[in-house]
Amino acid sequence: MGMTMTQKILAAHAGLPSVKAGDLIEARLDLVLGNDVTTPVAVKVFDDAGFTKVFDKDRIAIVLDHYTPCKDIKSAQLCATARDFAKRFDITHLYDVGCVGIEHALLPEKGLVGPGDCIIGADSHTCTYGALGAFSTGVGSTDMAAGMAAGENWFKVPSAIKVNLVGKLQKYVSGKDVILHLIGLIGVDGALYKSIEFAGEGVAELSMDDRFTIANMAIEAGGKNGIFPVDEKTMEYVKDRFQRPVVVYEADEDAEYEQEVTIDLSELKPTVSLPHLPSNTKTIDEVKGMHIDQCVIGSCTNGRISDLRAAAAIFKGRTVAAGVRCIVIPATQDVYLQAMKEGLLETFITAGCAVSTPTCGPCLGGHMGVMSEGERAVATTNRNFVGRMGHTKSEVILASPAIAAASAVKGCMASPEDLEG
Numbered sequence: 544m545g546m547t548m549t550q551k552i553l554a555a556h557a558g559l560p561s562v563k564a565g566d567l568i569e570a571r572l573d574l575v576l577g578n579d580v581t582t583p584v585a586v587k588v589f590d591d592a593g594f595t596k597v598f599d600k601d602r603i604a605i606v607l608d609h610y611t612p613c614k615d616i617k618s619a620q621l622c623a624t625a626r627d628f629a630k631r632f633d634i635t636h637l638y639d640v641g642c643v644g645i646e647h648a649l650l651p652e653k654g655l656v657g658p659g660d661c662i663i664g665a666d667s668h669t670c671t672y673g674a675l676g677a678f679s680t681g682v683g684s685t686d687m688a689a690g691m692a693a694g695e696n697w698f699k700v701p702s703a704i705k706v707n708l709v710g711k712l713q714k715y716v717s718g719k720d721v722i723l724h725l726i727g728l729i730g731v732d733g734a735l736y737k738s739i740e741f742a743g744e745g746v747a748e749l750s751m752d753d754r755f756t757i758a759n760m761a762i763e764a765g766g767k768n769g770i771f772p773v774d775e776k777t778m779e780y781v782k783d784r785f786q787r788p789v790v791v792y793e794a795d796e797d798a799e800y801e802q803e804v805t806i807d808l809s810e811l812k813p814t815v816s817l818p819h820l821p822s823n824t825k826t827i828d829e830v831k832g833m834h835i836d837q838c839v840i841g842s843c844t845n846g847r848i849s850d851l852r853a854a855a856a857i858f859k860g861r862t863v864a865a866g867v868r869c870i871v872i873p874a875t876q877d878v879y880l881q882a883m884k885e886g887l888l889e890t891f892i893t894a895g896c897a898v899s900t901p902t903c904g905p906c907l908g909g910h911m912g913v914m915s916e917g918e919r920a921v922a923t924t925n926r927n928f929v930g931r932m933g934h935t936k937s938e939v940i941l942a943s944p945a946i947a948a949a950s951a952v953k954g955c956m957a958s959p960e961d962l963e964g
Contacts, residue, residue, distance in 0.1 A: 545795025547703045549738040552678040552792050555659040556801055564799070573677075573787070574656055576664030578646055579607040583624040584684035585665060589691060597632045598694030602629045603630050604636040604655055606646035609903045611639075615851040644875025644901045647671035647759060647843035652875055654892070656849060658773045663690050668843050670761045674754035675781065676773035676791065678738075681762060699771035701767040703738040704729070705800040708745025710809035715959050717853070718753030719845060719923065719943035720889045721806065721834045722760040723814040726745040727824030728804060735765035737801065740794065740881045745808045746771060751780045752849040760925050792907050813851040813958055815921075816941035817927045836862045837920035838863070838951035839932075841872025841899070841945050845923035848878050850944040855887040857948035857959055863895035864954030870912045872899045884937030896951075908932045 548556065553669060554562040556570035557823050577585055582605050597603060605625050610618035621640075629637040638649060646666050650656050652834045662669065667688035672679035684694070690696050706725060725740045726733075739761045741754075749757070754771050771777070781789060785790025797931035813827040840846075840854050851873060863869045873879040879901065882888050905912030906924040914920060914933035919940065922932065927939035939955065949959045 544686060544799050545797040546751065547738060547740055547798045547800070548676070548792050548794045549678050549703065549740065549768060550700055551684060552659060552661055553698060553700055562700045564700055564803070566700040568698055568700060569663055569695050569763070570698055572663060572690050572696060573660040574602050574604060574662045576604045576606070576646060576650065576662070576666065576669060577687050578609050578666055579625055580609045581665035581684045581687060582628065583621045585687040585691065586624055586628045588685050592688065592692070594692040597691050600633050601635045602693055602694065603634050604638070604650060605634060606643060606649060607639045607640065608643055608645050608901065609907065610909050611902055612900065613642060631822050637711050642876060644878070645843045645903055647847055648874035648878070651675060652877060654781070654784035654786045657785035657787060657789060658777060659792055660871035663687065663696055666764045668759050670768045671755055671759040671769050671843060673758040673761065673770035674751065674773060674865060675777055678768055678770065678955060680768045688830055697795065699736070701738045702801045703740050704734050705803045706739060706741050707743040707803065707805040708741060708808060709743050709805065710745055710807045711748045712808045715813055715945050716811050717943045717945065718749060718756035720811050720814040721753070721808065722757040723816050723821065723824050724811055725804070725806065726760065726764045726816070726821045727814070729764055731763060731820055731822045732765040734761065736767050739764065739766045739769040741771045745806070747774060748808060750849060751776055752847045753845065756844055758823070760896065763925060802954055813861065813946050814941060815946060815956070816927055816943060818927050818938040818940065821925070821927060824901055827956065830956045831961070832957040833957070835867060835921050835955060836918040837912060837914060838869040838947050839872070839905050839912055839920055839922040839924060840866060840869070840947050841874060842903065842924040843874065844925040845944050846872055846874030846878065850923065851878065851882050851887050854944040854948040856892045857945060857952065857962065858890050858894040858896070861894060861952045861962065863951050864896065867951050867954050869896040869951040870899060870905060871896045871919050872904060872911070873901055875901055906930055920958065921947050923947050
């Protein structure tokens with residue numbers, strides 16, 4: 544029996560000719576990632592275990608993005624612990640205030656992850672890098688500590704779901720709508736500990752930013768990872784950016800999948816997830832008019848330059864509705880600069896938005912947009928669990944940048960088409 548993309552990558556990194564679903568393997572790591580929340584825990588485990596060196600100072604990335612710029616004393620102490628560890632072991636890739644970005648947008652941008660890699664990160668949305676044809680998955684801080692010391696980790700080889708994409712996206716439909724639609728189809732545990740492997744002619748119709756968004760939210764369906772085939776768009780993205788040799792793996796024609804799903808991109812409509820699960824999906828037509836108090840455009844899911852362009856196109860010549868707060872967060876410093884050069888920041892500010900330095904901030908109810916009791920936000924983030932963005936009696940609706948921006952202008956859930964004419 545043949546292997547999937549994920550299984551081929553894991554086999555190669557385990558030094559094995561082949562693997563199958565359910566096998567327990569020890570695989571070599573190309574990169575280990577942590578942030579300001581998870582790295583301090585990993586540091587304690589690392590020190591308590593008596594480790595005295597890291598496996599490779601160039602293969603560890605520490606990104607201080609969740610509560611930075613530090614919102615309080617506790618967050619400052621967490622960052623200090625991470626900085627001290629990075630200094631102690633001369634970690635090459637420490638990203639701090641002023642050069643930081645939201646980790647899952649930053650690492651691909653900096654060329655630290657690429658095709659064929661095996662990556663772990665102490666953050667659940669580490670699966671983002673599957674957009675580049677890598678096996679990339681979130682782990683706990685204990686695994687991060689072991690990975691930093693040994694450069695290896697144990698894995699159970701996942702079975703797979705094949706998602707065949709056909710057709711072309713219509714106007715105002717994006718990668719966010721694709722992944723929300725998929726999660727609505729299979730549920731938040733539909734891919735539990737499985738690899739979601741995307742294939743089909745429709746893949747070529749997706750931009751890299753669309754793919755990053757889709758892979759990012761594989762975890763919201765329970766996936767161990769999400770992964771895309773490497774094509775011309777992938778190679779163009781990593782050209783002059785990725786810092787290691789590119790290794791391309793392709794699924795065998797006789798690879799085994801537990802389930803196959805086909806999505807016709809041309810039939811998709813703008814889709815949102817209502818509280819309190821990403822699987823609680825509706826098309827925008829079904830929820831128009833729902834009141835909102837806040838709009839958040841950013842995060843590791845939708846804070847890239849194409850996301851800001853889509854939102855700015857809606858805000859151009861318009862203003863945020865009275866009673867609505869709109870917060871825009873470029874995902875990285877480079878995205879921020881590009882948005883500045885293109886005049887997007889001026890568009891946002893003129894429309895009445897608040898523009899933030901790169902941070903995870905409101906996505907996890909950390910800062911820069913925490914909600915009070917009874918408030919509802921539309922957000923381009925990835926989770927809408929109870930209390931995710933503040934009070935346990937607040938609500939989050941997940942949406943694309945175009946839908947979020949249109950809703951901010953209307954003061955209620957709306958489509959860009961509602962603003963036309």
